[in-house]
Amino acid sequence: MKLENWVRVRLNESQMLVYAAEAEARGIPISTYLRDRLASADLMREELASIRAAMIDIGETLDELRDQVEKQPIASIKENQVTGEPSAVQIETLLLLRAMTGIQTLQMVTAEIERQGLKPFRIPGPPTRSR
Structure with a gap:
């Protein structure tokens, strides 16, 4: 892409x-360095x-879950507390959080x-074959 437009900037x-x-350390002209900084700032704003x-979507989802x-019914909440079994909301939240995070x-x-000393929750996978 040919760069035809120019802007003067006072510093x-x-x-x-x-x-x-900074430009010299990277081995590029100062104009290229400043253009890259502007492009990087634009990407950061988009991100x-x-x-x-x-976050707004998560907030709305949390409101819906609440x-x-x-x-x-209170009885089903107490039942989950007594048996120690995770509720559907807890499992769904866990799976959503896992989907948002990296493997590391x-x-x-x-x-x-x-x-x-705790046992982590594992998603059951297909049975593995033993050799």
Whole structure:
């Protein structure tokens, strides 16, 4: 893509020295360095907007889950507490959180649970064949 448009930017001396040093360290012209910084800032703003939207969705989902729990008969909640079995809401929340996290984080958390002497929740998979 040919860059045909240009913009003049005024910088104070300290800004110019910092940006020039950063550009020189990367072996690129200062104009390229500044253009890359602007593009990076644009990407960050887009990612932040996406995260904010996801957080709003999570908040709405939590509100819906809270409403469902409030409507759930007290007897079934007490039954889950007595038997120690996780409720559907707990399992759904766990699965949603696992879907949002990376495998390394999941492994780290699982290792910590085991280190504390607890049994981590595992999703049953297909039976494995023994050789």
